[in-house]
Amino acid sequence: MDDHDHKLVWDASLYQENSSFQFSLGLDAIARLAPRPGERVLDIGCGNGATTAELARRVLPGGEVVGMDVSSEMLAQARANIDEAGLSNVRLVHQDMATLAIVGGFDAVFSNSSVHWVSRLDDLYRRVHAALVPGGRVVVQTGAAGGNALVDALHDAMAEPLLATLFAGFTWPWQFCTPAEAERILEEAGFSAISVEAHDKLTSFPTEAALIGYCRAAALIPFLSHLPEPRRPVFLECFARHLLARNGARPLDLVMPRLFILAAKP
Ligand SMILES: C[S@@+](CC[C@H](N)C(=O)[O-])C[C@H]1O[C@@H](n2cnc3c(N)ncnc32)[C@H](O)[C@@H]1O
Numbered sequence: 117m118d119d120h121d122h123k124l125v126w127d128a129s130l131y132q133e134n135s136s137f138q139f140s141l142g143l144d145a146i147a148r149l150a151p152r153p154g155e156r157v158l159d160i161g162c163g164n165g166a167t168t169a170e171l172a173r174r175v176l177p178g179g180e181v182v183g184m185d186v187s188s189e190m191l192a193q194a195r196a197n198i199d200e201a202g203l204s205n206v207r208l209v210h211q212d213m214a215t216l217a218i219v220g221g222f223d224a225v226f227s228n229s230s231v232h233w234v235s236r237l238d239d240l241y242r243r244v245h246a247a248l249v250p251g252g253r254v255v256v257q258t259g260a261a262g263g264n265a266l267v268d269a270l271h272d273a274m275a276e277p278l279l280a281t282l283f284a285g286f287t288w289p290w291q292f293c294t295p296a297e298a299e300r301i302l303e304e305a306g307f308s309a310i311s312v313e314a315h316d317k318l319t320s321f322p323t324e325a326a327l328i329g330y331c332r333a334a335a336l337i338p339f340l341s342h343l344p345e346p347r348r349p350v351f352l353e354c355f356a357r358h359l360l361a362r363n364g365a366r367p368l369d370l371v372m373p374r375l376f377i378l379a380a381k382p
Pocket of ligand 1: 126135138139142160161162163164165166167184185186187190211212213214227228229230233234334
């Protein structure tokens, strides 16, 4: 992760209000992990802790979940959510997952909508492998390469005459893999029983405000924070216009290509 990423400030309440899509993907990922009572699970990029809490319920009795995130705003929200849920088997850690240096101890490493924010996925999966016990498993839900109107609309907006020079030198924030790339990275990290499922996940928003709220709560953060304050409304307006145009006849539908990655440490 580079310096640019470290400066990202998440609005945890905006995320909380606009992340039902991520949460539903998280439940799909948890179903694939099938956590068992007594297990120790590491949730990397745990965000507001909604999926972390679900994991924590499923490892009871006797199990523990460690939620790791680089954003102190998200961790504060996670603490509040976990306390409100009355769960005492969750530990939250403020750490960049790119510097994960735990050796063994976890039955599973889980991640929902987070690992694509890390620049070196090969290095990350080697670290995830090291954190697992032999026979431990990893389940990751993440963005997939290609066919993404939101990404295309971001490129459209960045190329607008009023904005293009401001984005010169901008570091693209996400690593979206093809299934073949993900399989190769996991294999090289030492995993076996690798399965990569690609799904185009559709989510429909009731209003344009809800659609843009979803985008602002996560995807737009690096782009808006890169711009000087007075340019942000122009970017938002351009992005919304391009996204609605790219969505065509169903402007409030968003198709998000995702990967569900499952593997085990031999
Ligand atoms: C879209 S949110 C997903 C949160 C949560 N997993 C969920 O399912 O709702 C992405 C999260 O990844 C975190 N994140 C991004 N880069 C990270 C890194 N290098 N290390 C740890 N967390 C990171 C962000 O702070 C944010 O909380």
